[in-house]
Amino acid sequence: MGATKTEHFTDKQNAVATLTKALGHPARIAIIEYLIKVDSCICGDIVNELPLAQPTISQHLKELKNAGLIKGNVEGNAICYCIDEKAIAKLRDYFANMYIKLSKKNNCC
Amino acid sequence: MGATKTEHFTDKQNAVATLTKALGHPARIAIIEYLIKVDSCICGDIVNELPLAQPTISQHLKELKNAGLIKGNVEGNAICYCIDEKAIAKLRDYFANMYIKLSKKNNCC
DNA sequence: AGTGTTTATCGTAATATTGCAATATTAAAT
DNA sequence: ATTTAATATTGCAATATTACGATAAACACT
Numbered sequence: 001m002g003a004t005k006t007e008h009f010t011d012k013q014n015a016v017a018t019l020t021k022a023l024g025h026p027a028r029i030a031i032i033e034y035l036i037k038v039d040s041c042i043c044g045d046i047v048n049e050l051p052l053a054q055p056t057i058s059q060h061l062k063e064l065k066n067a068g069l070i071k072g073n074v075e076g077n078a079i080c081y082c083i084d085e086k087a088i089a090k091l092r093d094y095f096a097n098m099y100i101k102l103s104k105k106n107n108c109c
Numbered sequence: 110m111g112a113t114k115t116e117h118f119t120d121k122q123n124a125v126a127t128l129t130k131a132l133g134h135p136a137r138i139a140i141i142e143y144l145i146k147v148d149s150c151i152c153g154d155i156v157n158e159l160p161l162a163q164p165t166i167s168q169h170l171k172e173l174k175n176a177g178l179i180k181g182n183v184e185g186n187a188i189c190y191c192i193d194e195k196a197i198a199k200l201r202d203y204f205a206n207m208y209i210k211l212s213k214k215n216n217c218c
Numbered sequence: 219a220g221t222g223t224t225t226a227t228c229g230t231a232a233t234a235t236t237g238c239a240a241t242a243t244t245a246a247a248t
Numbered sequence: 249a250t251t252t253a254a255t256a257t258t259g260c261a262a263t264a265t266t267a268c269g270a271t272a273a274a275c276a277c278t
Binding site for chain 1: 232233234235236237238239240244245246
């Protein structure tokens with residue numbers, strides 16, 4: 001045990017969990033927020049921006065990429081990372097819809 | 110190592126990460142979705158609903174509660190769990206705002 | 219007091235995550 | 249061809265998470 005039993009849940013539930021799990025770390029939130037802040041989607045600066053070692057940030061970027069939250073474009077010997085808008089749209093829609101459903105109910109507590 | 114360096118990030122970033130981390134597991138997504146689906150916020154049924162043992166679900170509920178996503182009301186010997194709308198509203202606003210910022214940029218990739 | 223029902227906690231095994239030093243890879247620039 | 253710069257990968261130690269059996273705690277009802 002220790003492994004998540006993904007097979008017991010729906011594809012949609014697993015898809016949402018993949019996105020939220022990838023965002024479930026302050027460093028990855030900080031990376032996403034930095035990518036939004038900077039005009040051009042420069043990348044290596046993230047290492048200078050965050051108080052984490054380069055391999056650690058590279059690993060966080062990899063996880064964000066695997067989850068589909070960011071895309072990476074090779075530009076010479078540098079890499080240009082930027083956010084995949086579709087993933088953010090999915091999360092926005094998911095929570096907006098959830099809130100609508102909630103407000104239609106009379107929550108007991 | 111192995112521990113998240115929360116002290117390096119802002120309170121806001123940690124707060125968002127706490128919420129998304131709590132939702133970063135399909136069982137907890139399933140629990141939240143179940144709590145929305147059922148009319149009354151009955152609780153122990155979750156054990157019957159999900160293919161996980163009772164202690165496992167109790168643990169997941171605890172994490173959702175610690176993150177502030179759900180609230181629990183004791184009702185006799187049962188407990189009535191329900192979603193804290195404010196937490197969902199926070200997530201909705203966070204991602205809606207993020208999407209607006211994104212759409213104002215010209216993403217390079 | 220005794221019984222059943224519901225939920226929480228403890229203990230523990232299996233696995234995953236976090237973080238970094240060291241090293242490798244890739245590609246531009248000299 | 250060497251050097252320099254940017255990023256990725258490997259290997260490893262520390263810690264966290266996931267899952268569950270066993271057990272405890274809390275409460276209602278006889």
